[in-house]
Structure formats: C-alpha cells, structure tokens
Amino acid sequence: MAESSIIEIIDKFTEVSRKFGSSTVDVLKPCNSDDLENIRKLDSVSIPGELHEFLSTLGDVDEDKMAELDLFEPHLVWGMSIIPVQEISEKYNDFAGCGGEENPDYWPLGFLPILEENNSNFIVINCIENSTTYGAVYDMSEGVGCNMVSKSIGAFLSASAEELENGIRVFTGPDFSEIKNFKSYLKDAAPLFGNTPYFSRIGKMDQQIIDW
Helix, strand or coil: CCCCCCCHHHHHHHHHHHHCEEEEEEEEHHHHHHHHHHHHCCCCCCCHHHHHHHHHHHEEEEHHHHHHHCCCCCCCCCEEEEHHHHHHHHHHHHHCCCCCCCCEEEECEEEEEEEEEEEEEEEEEECCCCCCCCEEEEECCCCCEEEEEEEEHHHHHHHHHHHCCCEEEEEEECCCEECCHHHHHHHHHHHHHCCCCCHHHHHHHHCCCCCC
C-alpha cells in the first residue's frame, strides 16, 4: 500500500478530530504566504516539506468563527493550541536558544514552535537541515527541554488521530482535550508514536534525551 501524503494525513486528522468532538479544525484556515516566507528567514531554520504543507493548510485562525463558536485557545492536538504563522517568528525569537551557552540543547536554535500550552510548553519541529532528525516533532516542556515525540509531522498527526480513535485522548469540550488515563498513557500511546524517546522516560519524565 502506498504511503499516505501529508495532505491525506491532514484530511484524515481533521475528519477524526471533528468526529470525536473537536471544533478547533473548523476555525483554522490556510496561512498567509508572506507570513510563511518570513519564517524561512529565521536564523538556523529550514522548513521541511511536510511542515510547509501543514502550516499552509492549518496555519491561521479565523477570529470570526472563534467568536461565533465561543472558543478560546482551542486545543488542536497534544493538548495544545496552534500558534498562528504570523506569531511563530516572535515566539521563536523569544524562546529558541533560551538555554544559553550553558545549555544550548534545552531549546536548540532551529527548533521551530508550532503549538503551545500556556506560553510555557510547546510542540517544536526540528528545522535544522543537516540534523539526523530533521523534520521530527519534539515536546518542549518547561524545565525539561526537548524530547522527540514523532519522526515527522505526518507521523505525529496520524498517531494523534489514532489516540482519539482508541480513546487514549478525548475531547471533553469542543476546544479542550485531555488524556483519559494518565497512569497508563506512556505505555498506551508509545506504539502509536513509534516508541520514540518521549515515551521511554517512564519514572523519569524530567530527563531530556538528546538525539539530534
């Protein structure tokens, strides 16, 4: 069977999200191409093809629909809200490299934020072109640093759709999702995401695994 394209994966993800109660996918829209080009100019950033398609398709928020549906910072995936493309550059410049010379791997330059929770935890994409994990998806947790969740954004969205289908993560409101069983989450979700480093830290979630 041929591998699904990123567009097909995005379509499947939005279909499943809507089926399981999310209204977030109904307020997202394609981003402005000029805003996407501005991201390309950021220091140490080279946009992978899959990320370009994702941001082009779901990279902005329709504020009128947000107001109509009474949504506030609605969760899209991983319990986080999308960062509109026009705001990504500012977030990147504010936070990437924040570990300084003492801890450059905490949030490396070239790791681009696309999702956030409370302006402290983020989903970031490795946009360092010559990196061995170029294009991979990382959880950037405050006080911990970056740990790989998926090897690509396509794999991330596919696994996130499976989380919903398997009842591992649920939408308890149109704009809010949560893990159904925290005690078994790492074990339950790891196979869906490819048994990546994020899920290998049972009992040591404060550990950062550097693999790039």
